Amino acid sequence: MNKNDFKLKVFSLSERLYPMVARMLGNATSTEDAIQDIMMRLWDKRKHLEHHPNITGFVFLTARNYCIDVLRKNKSIVDDATPYLKVLKSGEDHKDVEWEELNTIIQNVLKALPEQQQEVFMMRDIDGYAFTEIAVAMAITVEHARVLLSRARKQIGIVLENTYSYERGDY
Amino acid sequence: MKEETIKTLMEKYEAGNSTLEEEQILFETADASTPNLRRWGLLKKHIKKHHLKVLTIHFGHLLKAKPLESAGLV
Numbered sequence: 001m002n003k004n005d006f007k008l009k010v011f012s013l014s015e016r017l018y019p020m021v022a023r024m025l026g027n028a029t030s031t032e033d034a035i036q037d038i039m040m041r042l043w044d045k046r047k048h049l050e051h052h053p054n055i056t057g058f059v060f061l062t063a064r065n066y067c068i069d070v071l072r073k074n075k076s077i078v079d080d081a082t083p084y085l086k087v088l089k090s091g092e093d094h095k096d097v098e099w100e101e102l103n104t105i106i107q108n109v110l111k112a113l114p115e116q117q118q119e120v121f122m123m124r125d126i127d128g129y130a131f132t133e134i135a136v137a138m139a140i141t142v143e144h145a146r147v148l149l150s151r152a153r154k155q156i157g158i159v160l161e162n163t164y165s166y167e168r169g170d171y
Numbered sequence: 172m173k174e175e176t177i178k179t180l181m182e183k184y185e186a187g188n189s190t191l192e193e194e195q196i197l198f199e200t201a202d203a204s205t206p207n208l209r210r211w212g213l214l215k216k217h218i219k220k221h222h223l224k225v226l227t228i229h230f231g232h233l234l235k236a237k238p239l240e241s242a243g244l245v
Binding site for chain 1: 184185186187188191210211215236237238239
């Protein structure tokens with residue numbers, strides 16, 4: 001794979017990687033650095049990539065694995081994340097209370113979901129990826145991705161329904 | 172948008188069968204008459220705004236790297 005092919009087939013996917021890498025790693029600077037690192041890794045593997053049957057999938061999976069490596073190395077951040085989450089604000093005062101309530105609910109729901117459901121939910125509903133992209137990044141089939149997403153959405157829906165049923169007088 | 176259409180889209184959404192375009196339409200039409208949908212929309216908006224990195228930071232260490240060979244699956 002020459003420089004032009006790489007630019008066309010691999011580097012052009014940088015923008016599609018951005019939401020997932022940004023969500024997984026955090027601030028914009030580290031995301032840009034990470035994408036550059038990922039592209040460097042892919043460039044080193046360009047000979048292997050040339051004959052790969054699914055270049056897009058390989059790129060997504062490389063990016064995801066890279067983020068997991070970084071998260072593992074920075075595991076200590078996990079213990080400090082809660083205070084940050086608590087100070088997230090909506091920017092619209094009248095919605096802050098609702099946002100904080102939702103924030104707590106969603107954290108509790110996600111904690112209760114199996115890991116694969118958490119991942120699929122975040123990749124689809126937060127990052128906005130297509131099922132084919134989610135499937136290759138997670139090394140599962142599209143059908144499996146749909147099933148996992150459906151289970152996650154239904155579970156979150158049930159919790160939202162139960163939490164707010166008082167608004168309809170269903171208590 | 173008609174209530175029936177929203178209901179159909181919501182069913183597709185919950186079943187994991189909606190397209191990204193349908194999901195966008197669904198959340199754009201959420202209002203006071205569809206409170207749970209509105210909350211979903213609010214949640215998504217905020218998560219996107221903040222990239223909700225903390226969610227992955229909270230749960231990311233649990234994630235498992237997948238073998239690169241598996242990218243040929245689909």
